[in-house]
Amino acid sequence: MRDDDLTNTFDAMFAEPLKLWDQLVPSGVKQGELGEWAAALQTMQALWLEFAQDQAATLAGKAPAMLTDPGNWLGIYEGWVRALPLTRPEVQQKLWADGMALWQTVLGQYGIDGKPAGEAPELPRKDRRFADPKWREQPFFALVHQTYLMLAEQVLALADSVEGVDPHQQDQLRFAARTLVEALSPAHFPVTNPLVLERAIATKGQSLAKGMQHLLADLKKGQLTHVDPQAFRLGENLATTPGKVVYQxxxxxxxxxxxxTDKVLETPLVIFPPWINRFYILDLSPEKSFIRWAVEQGVTVFVVSWKSADETMVDLTWDDxxxxxxxxxxxxxxxxxxxAVHTIGYCVAGxxxxxxxxxxxxxxxxxxVKSATFFTAQVDFEQAGELKVFIDDQQLQVVEKLAEEHGYLDGRYMATTFNxxxxNDLIWNYVVKNYLLGDDYPAFDLLHWNGDVTNLPAKWHRQYLTELYRDxxxxxxxxxxxxGTPIDLTRIQTPAYIQAGREDHIAPAASVWQIMHxxxxxxxxxxAGSGHxxxxxxxxxxxxxxxxxxxAExxxxxxxxxxxxxxxxSWWPHWIAWLRGQDSAEVPAKGKRVPGEKGDKVVEDAPGSYVKAR
Known part of the structure; x- marks a missing residue:
């Protein structure tokens, strides 16, 4: 491409975004639309003022503060990012040279009028975040996202190339670099996202007002909202498998x-879900419920519903x-x-x-215990994956600081860590949808469960991080x-079924495998296919x-x-066949097998009150 052609294309590159932007300011808005834009701006102003008043109350000690950084996580993260050698002259020179080459390649796909030279531009880098054709229709947006992808590649490569750090620090640096480039995607800023601009124009600003409403609501509660909070009710459309709380x-x-079923296996099943989350991950909607399915296979199923930690549980440890x-x-x-009983332990409960x-x-x-099934459970934490980047002395002090006031760790911090x-999937995808596009919240049971957090006892949590993850x-x-009893896993002779997820990012399959040894x-x-x-x-x-x-060998x-x-x-049929292979004896489903009948004293109906406590 000749220099004058490049200049003309460069000028044309900004023409369309400027047209879009003109429509977002009063001088570019049609006369009849001024009132609608003014209403949207007034809505955003009112929302912001209400939020500011709430935060003033928070600072005055009248409400729980969630916008501060009490553990100095940002300070730790900043230290990781500073280790990236972005200021080295040779690094900056490479960034400049590669950037110029990319610009010429991208702009060469468009004519001097800013339109694609062919049917569809063939851009050098692809990413599902920019799959919408609008990212390629105009040279400005094509150049913005292609430049971002190039810089992201280089930053991640720099994180891999840093020398003189130990493996744990290297993992922290890689995680910090990835988190940084994910956050800085042009999709997350209104003026560099063509879909956001188009939606704002089409709705005359109402999408931005609705997005601000979502954002401020999440800031007030200290947690990202993934789904419609009114869409699900425990015992109504989640956790609906009939049963009783028989012990508390x-x-x-x-x-x-x-x-x-008329007959059931003689040996019952006791399921231990993780107390990091609510038990109804195994009893979502009826068609997804593992518990309901197991009952239908003729298994007498018991499930432990853990209490979310509060001030009364300050002294709890792993022993408890x-x-x-x-x-x-x-x-x-x-x-x-x-x-005897069959058992299942999921994640930390495994x-x-x-x-x-x-x-x-x-x-x-x-x-x-006749058998033990482990769902994505680790016992050997040598290869425990990216969660280990959060385990060092400095961050353990952070956890202590976060929990010191009440004696438990607020579940919202743990949820953020997992997210x-x-x-990209659990944070930024929803930043775009909820805040920038102003989409309505979907009704998705799995994501509802993901946001239904539980608190963790502080002493136990520190013990878990130090004695298991770190040491x-x-x-x-x-x-x-x-x-008072020493623990030696090599003494366990119980038949075991060990399930791992091939794409698990919380309990990596390689780490779960170690239990075999x-x-x-x-x-x-x-x-199993998919993840945790x-x-x-x-x-x-x-x-x-x-x-x-x-x-097996x-x-x-x-x-x-x-x-x-x-x-x-599904692997569920394989598991039930294995379970029946341990003991296939059956008994009639009557008497104590039917909770709450014939004078059987129970506490309350399933799913119980502990799972509903907030």
Whole structure:
């Protein structure tokens, strides 16, 4: 392209955005539309004034502050970013040279009138965030997003190339760099997002007003909203599987579900969900409910519903959760008059279940548990993934500071941490939809659950981060103890079913695999498609994803995958066949198998009150 052509295209590049911008200011608005734009601006002004008044009350101590940074997370993050060598002359020279080459390549796709030279410009970089054709119709927006993608590549490469840091610091630097480039996407700024500009023009500013309403509401509650908060009600369209709370302690409620088959397996199932989230991830809408499905397979199902931490739980430690699991197992055994139970532990509750089994084995009580199923659970944290970037002395001090006032960690901080691991999907995607486009909130049960946070006991949380994540003591025989009993995972002979998610970013499959090296009983490993949640919550009727089974003698996850067989669809039928293989004896579904009947004293109907407490 000749210099004069490049200049003409450069001028044309800004012509269309300036036209769009002219329509967003009074001088460019049609006379009849001035009132509608004025109304939108007045709405935004009123919202902002109301928000400012609320924040004044917060600063005066009349409301809980959520807009501050009490743990100095931003200070820690800033320290990570500063390690990037962006100021080096050779780095800046490369950025400049690559930028000029990119500009020529992009502008060469357009004529001097700013229109694409062909049917559709062939831009060098692709990203699903910029898949809409409007990002390519005008050279300005094409150049903006292509330049961003080039810079993102270079920043991430710089993070990989930094020398003189230990592996943990390198991981922190990579995470910081990725988070930085995700945040700075041109899609997140109104004047550089053609979809936002077009929506604002079409709605005469109402989309911006609605987006501001969403933004300020989220700032006030200290949490990003993903779904319509009025769309779901526990016991009405979520967690609707019929059952009763049959036992209650200050830490948990025990729910027993009513049978739907004439006969049931003699050995009942006790499910331990993670207390980091609400238990109804396994009892979403009826068509997605693992609990309802298991009941329909002829299993007597019990589920522990953990209490979200409050000021009364300041002294709770990991020992209390291990004792609670043993208490739930014993309660079910006594209630139904059975010798043993099947168990499931999901995520951190699976980690705890392994410790519980080790304690029972040491005490000579291993026969209380007939089998153990682990959903995306880690016991060996050497390869625990990106969550480890948040584990060092400085950040542990942050956690202590956040929890010191009430003795528990506010669940909103933990939710933000998990969302950052998938920032584009769980944060920035909704920033664009909710705040910039002013979209209505969708009704999506899984995302509703994701935002239904729980608080964590401070002492236990620090113990978990230091002794397991940082120091990896659980896999060292007798390095830890619970309730006075040393923990040695190699004593566990209980048959185990171990499920991992191939795309899991919270409990990576390679990390979950490590449990195969520490247990000593019969072990079955299954790799499911998708991640930490969708990889587990995958009902057969959905016909989604797939799973892999492989040789039991594999020494590593890579060796397992190399010899694995892929099966389309849900892994749930594979699991129920395995469970029946442990003990297929059945009994009539009557008596104590039907909670609340024939004088059976219960606490309340499922899903209980603990899961509803906020």
């Amino acid at each position: 302690t200050p830490l948990f409620q025990l729910i027993q579900y009513s049978p739907t 959760y291990i004792r609670a699991q043993i208490e739930a197992i014993d309660t079910v055994r006594e209630r139904l008059g059975v010798k 980690t705890t279940l392994a410790a519980t089994l080790a304690v029972l084995a040491r005490r000579g009580e291993a026969d209380k 950052l691991l998938r920032g 990896n003591k659980l896999v060292v025989p007798d390095a830890l103890s619970a309730d 520490h247990l000593r009983g019969e072990r079955t490993f299954l790799l 949640i969708a990889g587990v919550v995958n009902p057969p009727a959905a016909k989604k994803y797939q799973y892999w089974t492989g040789p 594999a020494e590593s996850l890579a060796e397992f995958i190399a010899g694995a067989t892929e099966t389309p669809g």
